[in-house]
Amino acid sequence: MTDHAFCVARAGALTTVQDLGRPGHAHLGVPRAGAVDAPAHRLANRLVGNPESAATLETTLTGCAVRVRRDTVAAVTGAPCPVTVDGRPAPWGAAVRVPAGAVLDAGPATHGLRSHLAFAGGIDTEPQLGSRATDLLSGLGTDPLTDGAVLPLGRPYGPPPAADAVPQPGPPGELLLPFLPGPRDDWFTGRGLHTLATGRFRVSAASNRIGLRTEGPPLERARTGELPSEGMPLGALQVPPDGLPVLFLHDHPTTGGYPVIGVVPERHLAAAAQAIPGTPIRFLPLRSGPATS
Amino acid sequence: MRPLPVGAHGLLIELDTADEVEALHAELLRRVADGTLPQVTEIVPAARTVLLDGLADPPGLIAELAGRHIPPLDASDRPSVEIPVRYDGPDLADVAALWGVTPDEVVRIHSGTAFHVAFCGFAPGFGYLTGLPEPLHVPRRATPRTRVPVGSLALAGPYTGVYPRSSPGGWQLIGTTDTVLWDPQREPAALLSPGTRVRFVPQDGPGPAAAHIQEAAR
Known part of the structure; x- marks a missing residue:
């Protein structure tokens, strides 16, 4: 496996690989899958210069942490959470440089449920029916993350756009x-x-x-x-x-x-x-x- | 043909018979193939309905379909598959009792029936096959099994199906096949899709794993 990859340091409660899913196969009994908070998935990708179809991580409540093998640019969006790189605070909702060997940790959500972690180049697992998305109903895509799992990253696409609007969601009352x-x-x-x-x-x-x-x-x-x-x-x-x-x-x-x-x-x-x-x-x-x- | 609204971009078209569903589904696929159907993301046939989703203008499509003659289905248009089966399921004797025949008769009747895939669902690659006449419809097991092995040939209600992977299930198990119903690395991933003609071919002992797939002669 390429050294352009990350190793899961803390898988969290339920962390899956998600993209825009595999629409068009419902007649075969195949769910669409893909990010439930699609705007957060798209934004995370834009922040690191990826196309919106690139695969990201979707966490559930407790976040997750990964150790990157090479210098990588990453971004955390969706549910707001404390972000650290090797223990040092880093911004949520912004591109973050993660040096080779460092751990990017997206902590428990301060409000909301699902955070997205995007990496420059996207997660480069093997697509099935045109998507890398984990589908919990039918078992397509990569299994939910476990501690120690290694996932490959793709080649970075280039510098992200200079500016993007990152909405700061408040705790939803209803x-x-x-x-x-x-x-x-x-x-x-x-x-x-x-x-x-x-x-x-x-x-x-x-x-x-x-x-x-x-x-x-x-x-x-x-x-x-x-x-x-x-x-x-x-x-x-x-x-x-x-x-x-x-x-x-x-x-x-x-x-x-x-x-x-x-x-x-x-x-x-x-x-x-x-x-x-x-x-x-x-x-x-x-x-x-x-x-x- | 009764169109029902499904959100802002979907339509559920309800029909009176399974044959009408299949004829409409075939017509929609023909129009997708020749590029005359407006953009649509999903076309999902089921027992008495066809769901269309991802439409820009559902009312426009309703108006257009209402004024259109849907030709009756030409079965020779559809792909057909033969699936080798060992009729060795644990519920074969129960099904024979429900049908009032011997287990050998169950094999003869079931393998002599021309099935087709009415629709898919439950799991990727799981086809709901119709073809058995109403007197041969059987209830589900009173207690579902926690694990039905992959490749199990099973009956429930009007339907015959083959489990594409092991899962819990309440259908009556009458046989086993080595045919791979679902392989996401294969093109097409699903052996059975709505409209596919299916025959089950009885086999003794372990047999070849592959089904014989014949494209319909046109």
Whole structure:
């Protein structure tokens, strides 16, 4: 293996390789995968001069640390966290020079859930179906990181752009999830739809990259039973028999038999990616009727 | 054909029969191939629906599809696969009892059936195959197995399937194949995709690992 690589010093709770995923394979049962907080992934890449399709690390709550084998430029975005290089403080949300042999540590998130670590040249694992993304549902891509694992880096692309806008996210008081009703909102009573729009929901601790689960009042169904399996989109609010909506994230199954009451537009999923368990959720119905952009 | 909204960029088209689903799916794939379908990211056929996602203008596509004749499916257009199988599954006797026949009859009937992939899901490369008539539909196991071995040939409801990797599962296991259903390093990665014609060929003892893939003569 090339010496342009890093060795995992502290894998953290769940750290995966992510990029923009592998859309276009849902008909084979292959989830899209890819960064749940796509804007943070893209920004981290831009800060180190990578194309947005380059692979980064996505951490979960506790961050991670890696020892680089060569001088490398890296950046940490997404959930804000203390960043150090060999123990010395370094900026979050900015390009950081990491000398050969030094440890880059992205600490526990001060708020939010998922941080992204980009390295100049990107993580250069073998793509599968056009993507390097770890897919926890189907097992495609590199396994979640373990201590001591070595991952190759690609050749740096060149200097990053001179300036970029790095938003400093504050702790989210609540997660606002606008949704477009359908395709199966008619499986719920008027009271069930009202409950979704007005009920007090929270992010469940059972959430993961497959779906953000909720706690709250169950939605009343107008029809019982299951649908014949049908295609499930990213952002679907699927309602299993317990009546509590599950927001489908990037590793979601591509078909399913529980009704989808609404779909959250993709641009709102980055906020969901950063919502820790217990965060209050407010579902906001957008107008129904024929869909337009 | 009932179009239902799926977010801002998707459509779920609901149809009355599995044949209509397959005909619409084939028509959409033809139009992708000849470049006349607007940009779309996913086309996911299922039991009674086709999901389209990543559309710029879903209402425009609804209007266009509504005024269009969808030709009935020409099965000779679809690729076909033969999968060698050992009918040695632990639930073969139970399935025989449910069908009211002997295990040998199960082998004869199942291997004599022309299947096709109605849709995929559950796991990459897992195809839901239809073809068995309704009296031969069987329930899932009352208690799912925690581990079904890779290559298991299984029945549940109207469907036949082959587990592309070992996983928990509640289907009735009637056989085993060495055919690799899913290999992400292979092109195509999935042996079965929606529309593929499938026949199971009975085998005694360990057999060749490869399925015979025939592209349909056109």
